[in-house]
Each structure stands twice: as C-alpha cells, then as structure tokens.
Amino acid sequence: MLLDTLLNAFFPPTCPVCAKRIESPGALCAECFSRLQFIHAHQPGKASAVVYDEVSKQLILALKYGDKTELAPLLARMMVNAGGSVLDGADLLTCVPLHWTRLLVRKYNQAALLAAAVSKICAVPSHPRVLKRIKATPKQGTRRERIENVKQAFALDYGRNVKGKTIVLIDDVVTTGATADSCARVLLKNGAKEIRLLTFAKAVGKN
Numbered sequence: 001m002l003l004d005t006l007l008n009a010f011f012p013p014t015c016p017v018c019a020k021r022i023e024s025p026g027a028l029c030a031e032c033f034s035r036l037q038f039i040h041a042h043q044p045g046k047a048s049a050v051v052y053d054e055v056s057k058q059l060i061l062a063l064k065y066g067d068k069t070e071l072a073p074l075l076a077r078m079m080v081n082a083g084g085s086v087l088d089g090a091d092l093l094t095c096v097p098l099h100w101t102r103l104l105v106r107k108y109n110q111a112a113l114l115a116a117a118v119s120k121i122c123a124v125p126s127h128p129r130v131l132k133r134i135k136a137t138p139k140q141g142t143r144r145e146r147i148e149n150v151k152q153a154f155a156l157d158y159g160r161n162v163k164g165k166t167i168v169l170i171d172d173v174v175t176t177g178a179t180a181d182s183c184a185r186v187l188l189k190n191g192a193k194e195i196r197l198l199t200f201a202k203a204v205g206k207n
C-alpha cells in the first residue's frame, strides 16, 4: 500500500487514452470511458466488448506496446460482461499466439494477459500455449495478403489435447476474423468440440 502511494506520488496515474491524470492506475478517465462504444448484439459463439475506434485502439496500444499491463483486468471485465453466453459452458480459454521472434521483442502476449484476466473473473481455466505460431506473419500488406499469410500459420502445440473441449479464443481485436478462423480450424481438426471467440474490440464496417 505504501509503495502504491509512493508510486502514485512520483508517477501519477494517467488516462491511457487522453493522458489526463486519474485517481488510480488500470483505469481510464470518465470522459474517455463514456466515449467507448459498447456492443450489445453478438453473433452466436462470438462476442466483442466494444467497437474498434480511436478510444479502444489507444487502450489496446497501451496494453500491447506501452507496458500498461495493469489495463488487462479492466478490459477483461468488459469482455466478461459482453461475453456471458460465449463463456457459458466453456472448458478452456486460450489466445492467438505470437511468433516467438515477436514475443522476444514484446516480452509478453497481450492476448495471453487478457485470457488470464478473463479466467480470473469467470473461473474458466486459461492456457496461453495451446496453439503455436509456426509462421511469422508480416503486419503490413493488403487484406487479401494478410488472409493468405495467416492460413497455416498455426499448429497445435506439442502434447496438447483439445479433444471434446469447448474452447474460447481470446484476442484484443478482431478485424477480418481470418486469424481466429485459422486458429479454430487447427483446434477443430485436432478434435475440439466447439470454438468460440471473445475479443475486447471489433472492427466494424471497414473491411
């Protein structure tokens, strides 16, 4: 507690979106929070908490590249609120893996952090290494190129057993859905019963 107080005095927590000072870390200011566009209608087996826009993008970037790992519980809470039906009856949470070369640079996989934080709230076990990325996919390129690249990018990690399991894939944002589809295909091929998807944000109408 004392350490927290000292840290807050020397490094006052700021809103990860607008950089305004806030009371405690791991949150965003009321104004930015009110700008989040929550999604209320979900497809069966798929749920996302908010629309991918400037506000949610800043939150994801802060979690991904800004070392703001304290944001994971906040985003996870919104994901659980949105994804009740997706989490219902699930056996396992896992995430879209990063290629090890990228993991080396980034130090952590933001999707694994979100999966662990969601697991803590809903008590469905989380395992970050069910899948492995066998091909590093370039970030740039056209949509078509990216979809082509992501095909066959994943494999079941050594010794994993997903037979008969209902698995929820967790990711920060879903855009084309190609990555999640590719992961789902590998899991189903290895005997998983059902694959669902839960993300923090969802790109809407720009694909």
Ligand SMILES: [Zn+2]
Binding pocket: 015, 016, 017, 018, 019, 020, 028, 029, 030, 031, 032, 033
């Ligand atoms: Zn703000």
